[in-house]
Amino acid sequence: MTSKPAVDDGLRARKRAATQAGLEQAALALALEHGYENVTVDMICDAGMVSQRTFFNYFGTKEGAFLGTPPPMPADAELARFVQGAGADVLGDLVGLITAALVDQEPDPGILRSRRMLIERTPELLGRENTRITELEESLTLLVLERFHAQGRSEESTPGLEDEARMAVTLAGSVMRFSMQKWFTGGFTGSPGELLRHSIALMRRIAAAENPAPEGARVRP
C-alpha cells in the first residue's frame, strides 16, 4: 500500500496509532455495554487516558470514534483493474471491489463485527454510515462510467449511459446492504463470498420478476 515496505514508523507515529486504537476500542466497548447515547466523550477520554481536547483532535466528532477511519476507497491498482475489466458482469465486479476494500481496511474482524453490531442498533450512527456510503457511491459511479468508456461506449452512442452507471452502483450498494444485514444478523452459515453470490442471484431473480408493468396506472394512483 505504501511506497516503503514497513519501517517508516517513528516512535511518534506508533504512539499515535496506539492512542487512536485505544480510544476506538474503548468507545466501542463502552457503547456496547451502556448504549451509544449513554456514553459521553469524557468517559471515552478517561478510558483512553487523554484529555477531551485530544479526543477531538483525533476524531473531530464523537461519532468518529465509533465509525473508525472514514471511507474504504480501493487501491489504485484494483481500480485500474476494474476499469479495464472486460467482463460483462459489472455488478459482480463492483461488489467484489467494495468487498475487497472493506476487508483489507480493517485487520481485526472482531472490531469490525462489534462495530457493525453497534451501528446496526444505533440510528444515529447508521445515518452517518449511510452518508459515507452515499459519498463513496458518487466516486464509484464515475468509475463505472470510465469502465464503460474503456469498453467503447460513449454518451453519444448511448443516451442513458450515466443513468446506467448510477443504477449499477445503486444496485451494487443494495446487494452490499442486504448481505451485511444478513451476515450480521447471523442468518447465514457460509463464507462471505457465498453470501455475496447468493445475494446477487436473489436480486437478479426478484428484479426479473414477472410482468414489468400491467397497465402503468398502478405506478401512480
Add this chain to the structure above:
Amino acid sequence: MTSKPAVDDGLRARKRAATQAGLEQAALALALEHGYENVTVDMICDAGMVSQRTFFNYFGTKEGAFLGTPPPMPADAELARFVQGAGADVLGDLVGLITAALVDQEPDPGILRSRRMLIERTPELLGRENTRITELEESLTLLVLERFHAQGRSEESTPGLEDEARMAVTLAGSVMRFSMQKWFTGGFTGSPGELLRHSIALMRRIAAAENPAPEGARVRP
C-alpha cells in the same frame, strides 16, 4: 384524549398547525440561504416568533424542522389493497405504494421540492432521511411477507421467502432513490409516473446483465 370524538380542529389545533408550518418554512428558507450548518435554532425561533423551548416542543430536534413530519406510512386501505394484490409485479406495486404515500402527505409541492434540494446538499440531513427510510422499509418487508402469504406461499414451502421480501423492498427503495435523484437534479422531462416506470425498466435491464458470475472468485479476491 377528549370524550368527544368529533370536530377535533378548534382554534387550538389551527394555531398549532400554523406555528409548525411557519417554523418549517422559516427553517427551509434560512437553510437554503445560509446553509444548514450556519442556521441556529435561535434564528428559526426569531423568524417563527416562538421561544427556543417551544421549538423543541414541536420538533424535538433541529433536524426535525427541516425534515418535516416523520415517515409517510400509507393508509390502511391502500395497505390492504397491496396485500391482496394478485398482480405478480411486486416491485411496481411497492413503488406505487410508496409514491402514493409521499404525494398525499405534503400538499405543497414547492415545500417538498426545496426540502429535497436542501436534503440533497446536506450530508447530515441526508443521513437522517436514509435512517427514516430504513425504518420504513422494516414495516414494508412485513407487508410484502403478508402479501406472499395471501398468495399461498409460506416459509415452509419456500425457504428464502423472508429474504425475498426484504430484497424486493430493498430494490423498490433503490428505484425510489434513483428516481428522486433524477427528478430533483432536473435530469428528466416528463411525468413522475413515467420517470418511475423508466427507472424500474432500467433497473431490470442492469440487474439482468450478462453472466451471473464468471467463476465466483471475482467476488472475493
Add this chain to the structure above:
DNA sequence: CATCCTGCGTGCAGCTACTGTAATTTTATT
C-alpha cells in the same frame, strides 16, 4: 551534545443543541 522547531497534548473560555422544571398565558369547558 546543544539547539532549534515542529508536532502533539492540554486547559480554558465559549458557542450551540437540547432537557427539566416551574411559572405564566392562552384556549376550552361548565
Add this chain to the structure above:
DNA sequence: AATAAAATTACAGTAGCTGCACGCAGGATG
C-alpha cells in the same frame, strides 16, 4: 365568570464541539 387543560415561556443546566495559546517531548541539524 370560574375552573380545568393545554400551550408557551423563562431559566438553569448538561453535553458535544471549537479556537486559542501554552508547554513539552521527538526528531532533525550543526
